[in-house]
Amino acid sequence: MNAEGLYIDPSALRALYVHDPASRDMVAWRSRLKGALSVTRFGQAELVNAVALGCFRGDYTEPEMNRSLAHIEEDFADGDLKLVDLLWRAAMDRAMDLSRRHAPKIGTRALDVLHVASALELQVRHFVTYDVRQARLAEICGLKVIQP
Numbered sequence: 001m002n003a004e005g006l007y008i009d010p011s012a013l014r015a016l017y018v019h020d021p022a023s024r025d026m027v028a029w030r031s032r033l034k035g036a037l038s039v040t041r042f043g044q045a046e047l048v049n050a051v052a053l054g055c056f057r058g059d060y061t062e063p064e065m066n067r068s069l070a071h072i073e074e075d076f077a078d079g080d081l082k083l084v085d086l087l088w089r090a091a092m093d094r095a096m097d098l099s100r101r102h103a104p105k106i107g108t109r110a111l112d113v114l115h116v117a118s119a120l121e122l123q124v125r126h127f128v129t130y131d132v133r134q135a136r137l138a139e140i141c142g143l144k145v146i147q148p
Helices: 010-016 023-032 041-056 062-078 088-106 110-121 132-140
Strands: 006-008 037-039 081-083 126-128 144-146
Touching (some): 006 010, 006 037, 010 023, 041 062, 062 081, 088 110, 088 132, 110 132, 132 144
Parallel strands (some): 006 126, 126 144
């Protein structure tokens, strides 16, 4: 499989950089995937915050957090991750529409909806997430959900 046409929720992407229950499967999946993983600036910010938050929660030490953050920066520099631009007004408008239509039924959180809206605006076909509600919304919107 090629990384082109994928959107990866930063919570899932985090498993490549810090040890968590999904790390083993995520690393194995990534090793089979060709190409750079696309990340929006919003996704990059959320990924960095997720790693930092894990340190706050005591999941790992500050030096471990710093190594993980450096690894993320290296992956951007080396081309394993690439920043993609997004028309944010369109993504936010789509997110509001998705929230109105689907949040009352499936209980998705705003940031999870924004990731699905971003994927739709980027016109990808596959959505990587471990979040059950986010996965449901992605499926409703016609995206193929991958849970490595």
